[in-house]
Amino acid sequence: MARPRQISRVQIPPRVKGFIPVGYYKDQSEPVQLNIEEYEAIRLLDYEGLSQEGAAKIMQISRPTLTRIYERARKKVATVLTEAQQLIIEGGNVLFNGNWYECEKCNSTFNSPAESTVKTCPLCGSGNIQHKEG
Ligand SMILES: [Zn+2]
Structure with a gap:
């Protein structure tokens, strides 16, 4: 199982x-x-x-x-x-630690699964996102 x-x-x-x-x-x-x-x-x-x-x-x-x-x-x-x-x-x-982002528009927090850079919020599509530490 x-x-x-x-x-x-x-x-x-x-x-x-x-x-x-x-x-x-x-x-x-x-x-x-x-x-x-x-x-x-x-x-x-x-x-x-x-x-x-x-x-x-x-x-x-x-x-x-x-x-x-x-x-x-x-x-x-x-x-x-x-x-x-x-x-x-x-x-x-x-x-990955350190790959957390926060969207300034819809306030959601999300994580990038790889070392690639996230440019837009996956939930609302806004480009106004902030990289968060930890
Ligand atoms: Zn958003």
């Missing part, structure tokens, strides 16, 4: 869309897809050295959910390294 997926908060989007192995790769195979929350779990736990408890707080998800995301992420990275696969970083169920 599929559980409802929790939305993870992500502090910084990944800098690249993926990685290609040097020297050899199985170019006819599908690249391994690491989604954004899996990337963020590895960044917080392995790069920043946070505890699972600390990372779960930052991503605003439960600790068991973080553990599941992290285990999936590690398995994918291990597959990429061992099988010389390409890695694509995309997809996921996330909100």
Whole structure:
């Protein structure tokens, strides 16, 4: 049974869309897809050295959910390294911190799902929107 997926908060989007192995790769195979929350779990736990408890707080998800995301992420990275696969970083169920906007006209608050810049309010179409911190 599929559980409802929790939305993870992500502090910084990944800098690249993926990685290609040097020297050899199985170019006819599908690249391994690491989604954004899996990337963020590895960044917080392995790069920043946070505890699972600390990372779960930052991503605003439960600790068991973080553990599941992290285990999936590690398995994918291990597959990429061992099988010389390409890695694509995309997809996921996330909100980026700092990408919140407020419409001056209709006073709605909304979030941009990617690093793209929002120019108009998705609810009333007004261009009079303010970027909010946090
Ligand atoms: Zn509006």
